[in-house]
Amino acid sequence: MQPTPLWFPYAQMKSLPDPLRVESAHGTHIHLEGGRDLIDAVSSWWCVIHGYNHPHLNAALREQLDRVAHVMLGGLSHEPARRLADRLVELTPAGLNHVFYSDSGSVGVEVALKMAVQFWRNQGLDAKTTFLALKKAYHGDTWMAMSVCDPDDGMHALFKGTLREQLFLDSPRGGFDADADTLEPDIAVLRKTLERHSDTLAAFIVEPILQAAGGFHVYSPAYLREARRLCDEYDVLLVFDEVATGFGRTGTLFAAEHADVTPDIMILGKGLTAGYSGHAATLATDRVFDAFLGDNASTALMHGPTFMGNPLACAVALAGLELFEQEDRLGQVARIESILKEELLGLSAPGIEGVRVIGACGAVEASDPAVYKGLQSFAVERDVWLRPFDRNVYTMPPYIIEEDDLRRITGVIRDWFTGKRT
Numbered sequence: 001m002q003p004t005p006l007w008f009p010y011a012q013m014k015s016l017p018d019p020l021r022v023e024s025a026h027g028t029h030i031h032l033e034g035g036r037d038l039i040d041a042v043s044s045w046w047c048v049i050h051g052y053n054h055p056h057l058n059a060a061l062r063e064q065l066d067r068v069a070h071v072m073l074g075g076l077s078h079e080p081a082r083r084l085a086d087r088l089v090e091l092t093p094a095g096l097n098h099v100f101y102s103d104s105g106s107v108g109v110e111v112a113l114k115m116a117v118q119f120w121r122n123q124g125l126d127a128k129t130t131f132l133a134l135k136k137a138y139h140g141d142t143w144m145a146m147s148v149c150d151p152d153d154g155m156h157a158l159f160k161g162t163l164r165e166q167l168f169l170d171s172p173r174g175g176f177d178a179d180a181d182t183l184e185p186d187i188a189v190l191r192k193t194l195e196r197h198s199d200t201l202a203a204f205i206v207e208p209i210l211q212a213a214g215g216f217h218v219y220s221p222a223y224l225r226e227a228r229r230l231c232d233e234y235d236v237l238l239v240f241d242e243v244a245t246g247f248g249r250t251g252t253l254f255a256a257e258h259a260d261v262t263p264d265i266m267i268l269g270k271g272l273t274a275g276y277s278g279h280a281a282t283l284a285t286d287r288v289f290d291a292f293l294g295d296n297a298s299t300a301l302m303h304g305p306t307f308m309g310n311p312l313a314c315a316v317a318l319a320g321l322e323l324f325e326q327e328d329r330l331g332q333v334a335r336i337e338s339i340l341k342e343e344l345l346g347l348s349a350p351g352i353e354g355v356r357v358i359g360a361c362g363a364v365e366a367s368d369p370a371v372y373k374g375l376q377s378f379a380v381e382r383d384v385w386l387r388p389f390d391r392n393v394y395t396m397p398p399y400i401i402e403e404d405d406l407r408r409i410t411g412v413i414r415d416w417f418t419g420k421r422t
């Protein structure tokens with residue numbers, strides 16, 4: 001690519017091919033300058049859950065635009081922010097009654113981590129500042145969020161030594177349906193770690209059920225139920241990062257529902273605003289919230305991003321939640337899951353280590369990332385936009401995807417591995 005002022009993410013700018021130029025997008029399709037049309041297999045990093053240019057979302061945004069595009073949430077409030085907070089409290093697991101907004105998933109995670117530390121500090125427990133997390137975890141690109149990502153195999157491994165050192169456990173084994181015997185060693189290690197470090201641990205943070213960007217690892221709801229019980233026993237907060245899993249991706253509106261567990265703190269992002277703008281929400285229970293109450297500002301939550309509660313973001317998020325009812329989103333996710341299972345689960349070819357399907361997410365893991373060299377252009381030639389990363393190629397399509405388009409995506413993945421590359 002010729003040098004340009006535009007610096008692209010996660011890319012070696014010296015060798016980056018000229019990125020495809022997008023003119024517009026509708027539904028599941030991205031239209032390129034020059035007339036090509038691609039099926040988006042990855043929902044623009046998983047956020048465009050209702051498809052591009054949805055008339056209901058566009059209308060909500062236009063209507064709000066004519067009222068007010070932005071106003072600070074410091075000392076002012078507005079109806080979209082209040083109504084969205086009410087809706088999120090209604091829809092998320094029972095007990096999450098308080099909503100703090102921010103402008104991206106990473107910042108939502110920062111807020112959660114800060115909230116956990118200050119929760120203990122406000123009670124005089126200043127030593128509880130460390131976090132427990134899982135290997136294969138990904139929680140964002142900002143500094144403290146990076147510290148709870150997998151420190152060895154994650155994409156921030158090169159910053160090791162500069163980040164705050166946290167505690168890590170192996171990802172739970174055995175997949176979604178793991179039996180008790182398979183899970184027992186992982187639960188035993190969790191128990192021992194909480195027991196040994198409860199004096200210094202502020203919280204255990206996990207992506208519930210599906211660890212997404214760290215490798216598409218799926219694990220059992222039973223592990224989350226045990227984590228809830230043990231965190232209560234050892235007085236450590238439990239934080240669910242549902243930035244990727246929230247809003248239907250794993251088949252239920254929130255992944256926490258698979259386990260019927262309420263975390264102390266939960267983070268939402270990505271699908272929250274359906275790709276229309278950056279926004280996130282960090283929800284907390286009464287117990288967490290109440291620890292910030294006091295007679296002066298010294299115990300108040302010390303955070304406040306400029307764009308928190310942005311009215312356009314809140315209005316589009318509310319309209320997106322309406323679509324879950326009007327257009328049967330969870331029914332569509334169930335249909336996607338059954339097609340992905342049919343198309344991908346039986347796939348076996350040299351180089352494939354494993355295949356995982358949950359909800360509207362299907363991932364194939366290879367033993368060597370080199371196997372994907374050339375896959376992106378192979379897919380584009382077949383009118384599909386895929387972005388393999390590390391050892392995985394995956395699809396997380398918009399929930400409105402038509403069956404033919406979905407089978408076209410899985411066809412590209414299958415053909416790549418089975419050698420039908422002509």
Ligand SMILES: *Cc1c(COP(=O)(O)O)cnc(C)c1O
Nearest residue numbers: 104105106138139140241243244
């Ligand atoms: C994407 C992601 C984040 C970070 O969200 P950004 O909006 O990119 O900052 C955090 N946690 C999880 C689980 C994610 O998938």
